[in-house]
Amino acid sequence: EIVLTQSPDFQSVTPKEKVTITCRASQSIGSSLHWYQQKPDQSPKLLIKYASQSISGVPSRFSGSGSGTDFTLTINSLEAEDAATYYCHQSSSLPITFGPGTKVDIK
Amino acid sequence: QVQLQESGPGLVKPSGTLSLTCAVSGDSISSSNWWSWVRQPPGKGLEWIGEIYHSGITNYNPSLKSRVTISVDKSKNQFSLRLSSVTAADTAVYYCARGTLGSAYGSGSLDYWGQGTPVTVSS
Numbered sequence: 001e002i003v004l005t006q007s008p009d010f011q012s013v014t015p016k017e018k019v020t021i022t023c024r025a026s027q028s029i030g031s032s033l034h035w036y037q038q039k040p041d042q043s044p045k046l047l048i049k050y051a052s053q054s055i056s057g058v059p060s061r062f063s064g065s066g067s068g069t070d071f072t073l074t075i076n077s078l079e080a081e082d083a084a085t086y087y088c089h090q091s092s093s094l095p096i097t098f099g100p101g102t103k104v105d106i107k
Numbered sequence: 108q109v110q111l112q113e114s115g116p117g118l119v120k121p122s123g124t125l126s127l128t129c130a131v132s133g134d135s136i137s138s139s140n141w142w143s144w145v146r147q148p149p150g151k152g153l154e155w156i157g158e159i160y161h162s163g164i165t166n167y168n169p170s171l172k173s174r175v176t177i178s179v180d181k182s183k184n185q186f187s188l189r190l191s192s193v194t195a196a197d198t199a200v201y202y203c204a205r206g207t208l209g210s211a212y213g214s215g216s217l218d219y220w221g222q223g224t225p226v227t228v229s230s
Binding site: 001032034036042043044045046049050055087089091094095096097098099100101 | 143145152153154155158166167168169170202206207209210212213214215216217218220221222223
């Protein structure tokens with residue numbers, strides 16, 4: 001099973017600040033890494049697919065990069081509505097696994 | 108617009124069987140997508156349960172495989188989850204989701220999700 005680790009676990013950020021969340025896989029997964037945003041009492045929402053591919057309707061301040069074992073989700077100029085928990089997810093091999101999540105709070 | 112809606116009992120007795128259905132609208136269950144179940148225990152992260160392709164091919168999480176069955180009903184455009192011998196550890200919000208075609212053996216990204224349905228295991 002591929003284990004995904006995320007850092008940091010928690011981040012408190014001021015609006016307009018840049019946020020960087022990393023996801024590391026226990027073995028190479030190519031670019032089969034996807035990012036989700038989950039706000040309280042809501043279902044997860046796909047933000048980025050295949051490491052860096054943008055999703056229609058998702059603000060351009062969200063971007064992704066990386067390949068192999070190390071991946072990054074970047075939120076440029078954080079807005080108050082971005083307060084949420086962010087999860088990475090790998091589909092390279094079964095079983096599908098998710099990272100433990102990174103909670104982003106607004107100062 | 109693709110929509111998924113979970114339904115089923117919100118309370119299941121220990122050792123019983125949890126049964127949920129996901130109704131799909133805006134897409135055909137026979138399209139080139141996978142249909143997945145994901146759960147989230149209270150205050151915790153996401154756990155993949157399994158997925159099904161319209162042909163009947165299934166993939167399950169090994170940690171749950173002995174207790175899980177996912178099936179598809181093409182006539183009703185829906186798919187279902189059965190989880191047997193439940194315990195309190197199975198208490199969670201259960202989500203259904205659409206998985207894009209990732210590879211020959213499974214899904215890629217999960218692009219549409221249901222709103223989730225809470226299930227409590229308690230006597």
